[in-house]
Amino acid sequence: MTIVSEQATDAPPAFPQLRDDPLQPPKAYVQWREETPAKLVTLQNGKTAWVVARQKEAREVFESPFISRDPSLEEFPQVRRGMSFRRNDLIMNHMDPPLHGKFRKMLAPWFTMKKINEQREDLQGVVDNAVDRLLTFETPVNFHKEFSLVIPSTVICKVLGIDYSYHEYFERYATVITRAGSSAEDFAAATQGLFAVCEQLVDESIKNPGGGVLQVLTDKMQAGEINREQAVAHTYVMVVGGHETTAHTISLGFLQLFRDPALADFLRENPDRIPDAITEMLRLQAINDGSVARITTAEIDLGGVKIPAGAGIIPLMSPSHRDPRSWDDADVFNIDRDNSKHLALGGGIHSCLGQNLARAELEIVFETILRRIPTLRLAGSESDIGFQRDGFVFGVYDLPVAW
Template sequence: MSADPVPPLAIARTCPYAPPAQHQALRKEAPISKVKLPSGATAWAVTRYEDIRTLLSDPRFSSSRRHPGFPHLTPFVLPPLNPRPFLIDMDGQEHAAARRAVVGEFTVKRSAALATRIQQIVDEHIGVMLAGPRPVDLVQALSLPVPSLVICELLGVPYADHAFFQTRSTNLVNRNTPMEEKASAFFELLGYLNKLVTDKEEKPTDDLIGRQIQKLREEGTYDHDAMLNLAFILLIAGHETTANMISLSTLVLLKHPEKLAALRKDPEKTPAAVEELLRYFTIAESGIGRVTTEEVELGGVRIPAGEGVIVLANVGNRDPEVFEDADTLDLARGARNHLAFGFGPHQCLGQNLARLELQIVIDTLFRRIPELRPAVPESELSFKEDALVYGMHEFPVTW
């Protein structure tokens, strides 16, 4: 712990498999306490599981990133670049109505209907891996293209343009991307999606965006800018997080061959294993911010109105009061009450789809390439310590 009464919030992990030591110390010693953000502003870090669930369900903690007290994790804060709020920026009835309009696209049943196509995509990419030279970068060969193709097909975005939006989304989620580059990436991606949405307005298609346009027009509630913002959020969130989880899950399973062997012997255990992998890594570890709209007492601490709050879900998911032997990877744990997808009204829309993709990739990858192994020592692997979503830049593998 820093001697500074308001210590800087640690972002980078020192161990690939554990949250920053500072976050763990905060949960033990000062579960709700002030920290300094990279922007220089201060915010309250909340680290205990129950406190996190309480605040994420309390409407007095606002999601509005336009509020002057909102806790941004980048070294600088971009001014609002779009006049309309995004789904993740909304509160109350505005958020409930916007989410209700699209939630039917992400039900368990709707996601399960995509299983055959996801399996085809995974098989095709593993087939290319097997046919090509070794070593292979798993990130580029499998982790990124699978969720990218799935979200492109779901939204109706041409996969031929995936390099364009992956480059821009990487710049957006990298904490240290210069402000000019971040703004440029935002506007370029928004311009691309603006044309896409406009084209679908003129000629509706049978995909999520096309169906939403038709549905909302019939209801008399369609708004072009709102649809543009929805497409923007879903495109970025729909591939970035799942791609990182594929790489990290493969890495840790290879690190524990006995656990992997048990999983390969009984694929019915994969869904429980996926829940544990999500809990164990919690890759959007400090990505949930809120700001108080009035004074709130949380966990015995009074937080004044207008102050930022950072949810450290990474250590919330390692809370020993909730998860026994919480720092251990236990693939049989199967606890679905983790915070990897958040909690409350803003809980991740695409969680069912993400679970399905991870299950199919894990089962298929280790069935088809049982001799898979890292091609370089762990010390040479490059992790995303500079990003808002934890993951791997590259993962060379061979067999």
């Protein structure tokens, strides 16, 4: 049976919705998932878009040739107050083929499994140094600020080939940019501030090449293969994309272990299963919930729902990753399940470029903390945790721990 496009007499429900439990999707998203393959919603700017809360249809959104990431199109959904980019030629995330392939090919060699495995010793050093530093604090200590954020900040500086002193700017601005609750004024100020830092980094890389990904961008810029705006914008995206999400995954992952001490004990005794546990954490946490907006370029059919051309469409990670149509006991944490279907790291041509690096960071972090601080625990109760109750990038800002 074909379902026609939704024509509601009342205004469609508001998007985004917030989580009651940090490790559970918003209740409304679960309801929408069971009601229909695609749901019309009202965005913060008053416009409408379609959200997709089932796993099969969400994957179709990622992989369909009739769905674009082009933010310059008129009805591209503005999912938060303010957008950093409204052009389709600045960053790889918003490019369609063939331009997307050019930039992917340029940067991909820095994120291959072979390249990341060559860096694992350095990554281990970063984590060990961060643990050494953490252990100098009196408890309780904010684990998110003093450890989780430190890891990706240090790593992204190394990957870019820049001095670690820039991490303070990255942390300050990226937190505002990825938080849906930020006002339009704060979002714009943070975006401008981080762009200014990235422009400075590009200039410094031209004068003193650092040998990292930033040098690749500036070398290509000087060779006339890309322009300055593209070099600055890709620096910006790597800072934001490689920073906040990894930090939140670390903090929420340890919250998962605090809730399930038996799982922590199992992983401590079986560190070879940590990669499987991380994959399951990525599935259930669904940190990037509703942040991957797209737009249809032709009419499409999602599970019988006809969505017209030129319509905004947003796959929702948290409900789709718990879709009972795709996983048995989908709400249960199970490291033995087949997680090849989850979309935490994207899908199709826009799958996360840095996923091998992110996984390596996470694997080393969890193995090292479980081994070196076996008594790590939540200080107080979950009511003491400062959650970033955000509809797009969910996480924490204060995770008090002791040992």
